[in-house]
Structures are given as structure tokens and as C-alpha cells.
Amino acid sequence: MGVPVVTLRGDRHAARVGASLLGWLGLTDLVAGDVEEFVRICARLAGDVGGAVSRRAGLRERLRASLLVDEAGFTREIERCYQTVWMQHMQLVPDARQ
DSSP states (O other): OOSOOOEEOOSSSTTTHHHHHHHHTTOGGGEESSHHHHHHHHHHHHTOHHHHHHHHHHHHHHHHHSGGGOHHHHHHHHHHHHHHHHHHHHHHOGGGGO
16 A cells, blocks of 8 residues: 556456546546556656655545545445436336336
8 A cells, every 4th residue: 555556547447447546536647558658657757755755645635535535425325326217217218107
């Protein structure tokens, strides 16, 4: 915890998880779209010791404040999504309302 993770966004679920997690934390500057960008991000981080210290100092709190560890908030959001999908289904399938 507290060590910056750089990720290379891929074309499969497993290759996109890191980008998704970093996005939820507001750390999209650590997500590379290709290998060259990945190298540039790593080089930038390696050359910015002060930035690394400040980033590391705030990572735990950033995680605690995110929806990634907010079970109640996540549950409310997924329930809202289920309700939306159900309402859309009910509007598209006339026989479902009977």
C-alpha cells in the first residue's frame, strides 16, 4: 500500500482491472494506453521523488474515501442500477407488466 502502480490498459477484462481501480482513485495519470506511454509514466515517477512522497502519503486516505471500500455506497449504487434495468425491461416488454 502506498507504492504507485502503473498499469497498461489492455483489451481484456484482466488487462483493464488496474485501469479501473486507478480511475476510481482518481489516479488516471498512472494508466498508460501503450508501452511507450507506460515507460514515460514510469520514468516520470522515478524522477519525481518529492511527488512520490506526497502521493504515497495520501494513498491510504484516498482509498478509504473511495467507493472501492464503501460497501454501503456500492450496495446502494448497484441496487439503483438493478432498479433502472428492471424499469427499462418493464417498459420494453408489455407482457411483463401483467
